[in-house]
Amino acid sequence: MDFNVKKLASDAGVFFTRAVQFTEEKLGQAEKTELDPHLENLITRADGTKNWTEKILRQTEVLLQPNPIDHTGARIEEFIYDKLDKKLPSRTTNAELLGQYMLEAANEFGPGTPYGSTLITVAEYQKRLGGAEREFLHTSAINFLSPLRNFLEGDWRTISKERRLLENRRLDLDICKARVKKAKQAEAKAAEQLHGPGKMHGYRWMFTKCQENGLKVKKEEVRLILAKLDPEGSAFRQQRRLYRRQYFSKRPNHIWHIDSYDKLKPFGVCINGCIDGFSRKVIWLNAYKTSSDPKVIGGYFVEALETLGKCPKLVCTDRGTENACAELSMVLNIVY
Template structure:
């Protein structure tokens, strides 16, 4: 083992000198070299960029993977594959698993039954939603998370390293200034003592010789300290320039992250649009196959459930067959419409409303009425009942109650 005692002693001396300088600065006992205002602004901007990038990165990970505790094993496996430089095996996500379970259940219940056939359709849709989510996660990880991670683990580590070196160079510079200042004070003191003319009649004229020797020694010490100061100043200036260039590169980092942010928004927009289209196709498919058996009482206006603060447990109504025959597609005869056995709801009237014709029902603010929907009616209208009175009522004038 090559053990260099001189190098160890030198490093220990440098560390001790820096520690003394740092402690003196904290107690206000020694001077400190201040950086210029522009450099301080660059440092502050870099720190702010690092902090917010780290927060955005962590929260985006939470958004894309909301339950990290449930995926601890998967993350450990991914870490091991990454260290072994191997491809992580593909595994189904929650949506794809749900789709598989539904389709397997349909095979067990019988694909020819209404429940089984519906499970197949919904399961296929859930698998497509899972595939869309997988594609969105992969795109977001590549286009958004990866650049942010590269900055935190690459550029920022380099900046932090150079900042630490700059701080050490500054401590060395201030230590050299303090050493030179002390040497000059000692030299001046020794010179003043040596100016006195010695009395050679004294028994100890050697004091004059000692003073002259001390003055020469301190003069040599001043020259040495001045040389160390010049070296320390040069190294500090060089390191300050290197650090400044790295800090000025934060502007390029902002431009790069801005482009990545746009790509993330585009990927998120495409993902939600694809999910909407899949659900819309599923809703149409279920409505065309099961609408005659299980019509949704409020399917014409999907915003009603949100306005009421929750969905009704009687949301799916089965209309009597004579009701369907009583409703015409061209002209809706309200007086012939019968209330369904299920699917009716109470509604509170928000504003007064005057009926425009005999098919509509006039309303008074704050009164409670019974409402329901029928096939063929415009989604902006419901059938309302108040005692023996019946007629169409506008949805926007109502607050649906559970």
């Protein structure tokens, strides 16, 4: 047996996507393309026609053949001949069979007896009724039941197939619309970032920003959008070369840079240092049991001010809370 795992996985993915899409449409969370009103009317009429045709066909079969499986196995015989595409042979009706029994009984009793002659007369009329019934059943099956079956087994299957195809195309269109909408939102966000702080970042950082803003887009889509909006930047980043910027400080003690080294923190050693941006002079480099306490970092800063007798104009740190006291000390020294 040819078992295609990839096709099975693809079909399962499509089924899951369709289920999610139908659920979102029912909850009003997804856009649904409305079909043409005339087409909607035709679909509704087709459903009504199909339902009534099934009811009429079923009830007519019950009327013409009340017992589905009689002593001749009528339904089974019809089914077999229909599948073999052969003509169904003529069957003896119950009235004809009754007439045949009456004739045989009359012959046994004697045609000359009153009982026998009466049976012969009734048997003739029973055979006529049976023939008329057989003709009626045959005519009804050809002229009435066959068109109904042809509609259900032929036309309605074609209609159902086309409807499924149309529904799948509508779902695909809605998915494309949703993707285009999300792509436009992502493009707007990327353009905003490119004109702001995100101009030096790549598509991975931009994808993270889109996720943070609630935009559900694929990373590949963000990459293509960024390549369209910033082709020069994308080409430069593909070269995987560092863009070295020029650092400039006006004078000594214009700016101090403070940071901590926490790689040895698991061993109980927390290093904190400060360097002057102009002269590269190390203002302090201390090791202690913690570098997360603002009082400790502030103490380093105040001690450096007392030792040097000078205060920097700017302090460059990260946004950690441990640097708050150092910043406050700098402000107080500038003011007073």
